[in-house]
Amino acid sequence: MTTLLQQLINGLSLGSIYALLALGYTMVYGIIKLINFAHGDIYMLGAFWGYYTINFWHFNFIFALVSAMFVCAVAGVVIEYLAYRPLRHAPRITALITAIGVSYFLENIMSYLYGADTRNFPQVIKQVNYTIFGVRISNIQILILATACFLMILLQLIIKKTKMGRAMRAVSVDADAAELVGININRTISFTFALGSSMAGAAGVLIGLYYNSIDPLMGMTPGIKAFVAAVVGGIGSVPGASLGGFLIGLLETAVQSVGLSAYKDAAVYLVLIIILLVLPAGIFGKNVKEKV
């Protein structure tokens, strides 16, 4: 029983990172129907930003987290402006291929500038373990879970309660109609990228602190898994992405705890295939009928 609870904690900590990443995928997809494959690399940028500011500018954790979110937001907007905006009216596949190109560019430019080596993330918060009913949970795990939940609620509030959030929802339903009623589409899309990328930046700093190891290719696998999470939850749906992230984290942990660790990635991709076959809209996705 305690083992089960322990694995649950493990799964939730892992899942909260996937959830934060999945949010970025789902928001960008919701608004411009683009799977932004460079999203995982924004997360890597966030981790590196945290690494440098903590090591060389001696930022504390909160400041590193917030500044990483800001820097990643800027990076997201710049990427959107340079790479995706010129392709706004191009076929969707063109933008998709560009996204893959941006992803490779970011990975390789970081490998080139900083080396492909793994580095240790500065441990600004000392780890303390608490044991509750035989289950061990560390303050960092609690911090990750709490920060992730806080950011997700904040995001939900921004989308539901603010003017910009309403504009985002309007653009995602019908961009042309939104423009007709006076919404600045470009600014709304930029804002979406900024929001999604800042979540990824936060995830990068959190993961750096949790695992204490970062490298330029760290965004690849988590990026793809977060994409799966977004699909499972229903791509385009914000609560769906959060739920999908936690589900994928728990699934991976479960597969490893029953002794099939070699197949943990396979299990995640198997879920992707099954979801696409059985429930293509995902758990929270709306099945929108195309009108003629």
Place this chain on the structure above:
Amino acid sequence: MKKSMIKKVTGIAAIMMSAAIFAGCSTAKTTSQGNDQTGSTVKIGVNLELSGAAGGYGNQMKQGIEMATKEINNKGGVNVNGKKKKIKLIIKDNKTSTSTSASIAAQLSNNDKVNAIIGTATTNAGTAAIPNETKAKVAALSPSATDPNFTLQKNGKAQPYVFRACYQNNFQGGTAAKFMTNNLKAKRVAVLGDNSTDYGTGLAKAFKKQFTGKVVDTQYFASGDKDFNAILTSFKNKKIDAIYAPGYYSEIGLIIKQARQMGLNVPIVGSDGMADAKLVQIAGAKNASNIYYTTPFSQTVAKSNPVAAKFLKAYKARYHTDAPTFSALAYDSTYMIKTAIENEKSANSVKIRDGLAKIKNFDGVTGKITIDSKHDANKPIAVEHLNNGKVVGSTQIK
């Protein structure tokens, strides 16, 4: 009508192309005596993983090779039959890809006419390069390909043009097995291996074959993984005495950290991929206790080895960090080729091969190296013991 025309044209094009390809083959074959040394330099090709999954290891090797070359050239160069020739490096990145590695091997040996090749870091990329190296008769010395079959042909004989400067897996895995039975008295052991490299799977297999106690559980991870909590939690429940974790420092460091943080304090034994200062940085000094690894090269062994002491000092002066194992192995590889050239009094690529095959008691940074009939590097092995992130002792295993 039109279609058949196109078919004809493509047919002819295909024939011409295959003719061109075969012509390429035959020219490669007719230069039967390998690549001669020309001009004032000895050309050494470097086929390494400078980017991609193994990019970190490849870059460390590049540093070792460049440092050795600079040292040699500063002293005038390699003595080729009485004449000093400088070494010219031709460095190519195979991007941790087997197909790129194969084409680089062809480029280096056919176009650049190198006299010897150093590389690759990984067994997979190295194996892909063998056919082209053999065809061109250029010896390739891998600093770190550990798969036992890497230097062997299918019939069990040595690959004529392939050598390695490191241990092969059976030897290293077997040593770990002996150490765990005899020194740690471990009876119930869990194996946690790197599934994405031949190095990790090979060592795990070799260990399991030679360990006399009970292997309770075997789990695998892939390089780049960061979360091992789930696996370690299930290990903790199985009442194990020790963990054997063959892999590289980047993941093993995380495994150590996560195991200690969940209160799993059993000894963790690994392989020479762990012998890197970064291991302790990633794991945290306090967590890096009760850690053992098999290694040819270590800070404690280095004290009694003047070549290694000199290397460590020079490396630190040049790169401002402690020398990793990969740099040491690559450094040795460069000097092994130099020794081969000087012993054979020729830098012809076939002669270098003969020279490499005859290397005996070569004083390397990673120990006294003798190349055996299977083209493996034999050298003494030690088990280093870490406590609080510091090396506190090393045990020679016979």
